[in-house]
Amino acid sequence: TQLLEQSPQFLSIQEGENLTVYCNSSSVFSSLQWYRQEPGEGPVLLVTVVTGGEVKKLKRLTFQFGDARKDSSLHITAAQPGDTGLYLCGTDSWGKLQFGAGTQVVVTP
């Protein structure tokens, strides 16, 4: 059983559509992180959410941390082909990053 469960595993949508990916756990976290990994590259940190109920926006990306700090979601509005990538949620335990299995997002023109 993984610490962080991500869903869906794969998402294919058309340009302009919205999408949401989820990161869930039975554990409580002091923070959760979201990364995007593009093909042939390493993951890049998008955001860290710290406070229960917190909402952070990064252009068309909206990140939410659950009130109980056990789950998080990433919503993309009007997806573009450049949003294609593997989205990973992770938790940082004294520098040891533990990741979910990721959601592969494909946005087609």
Next chain:
Amino acid sequence: DTAVSQTPKYLVTQMGNDKSIKCEQNLGHDTMYWYKQDSKKFLKIMFSYNNKELIINETVPNRFSPKSPDKAHLNLHINSLELGDSAVYFCASSPSSGSGYTQYFGPGTRLTVL
């Protein structure tokens, strides 16, 4: 300038061989890491060094031996390669060890063991 670089980008080798992957960071960070991403894209930490000292050593076969000649470099040597070692290996660095420091990842080294 590339912040975290790895060589080689691709590595294809036979079972039983010994190989090394090199990592360098020019960010002035104290802490470096090795991660393994398997065929299902699951990314898992292997090792971490802080200022040349090993601080994280996950359950990794002892065929894997990291070496940090200085805090800007962290190399990974793998002995007696096995089919299951095929994966993408990522190096990363952060300003310091502990929670709260952003880790910057290299582009990865795709290792294929035949």
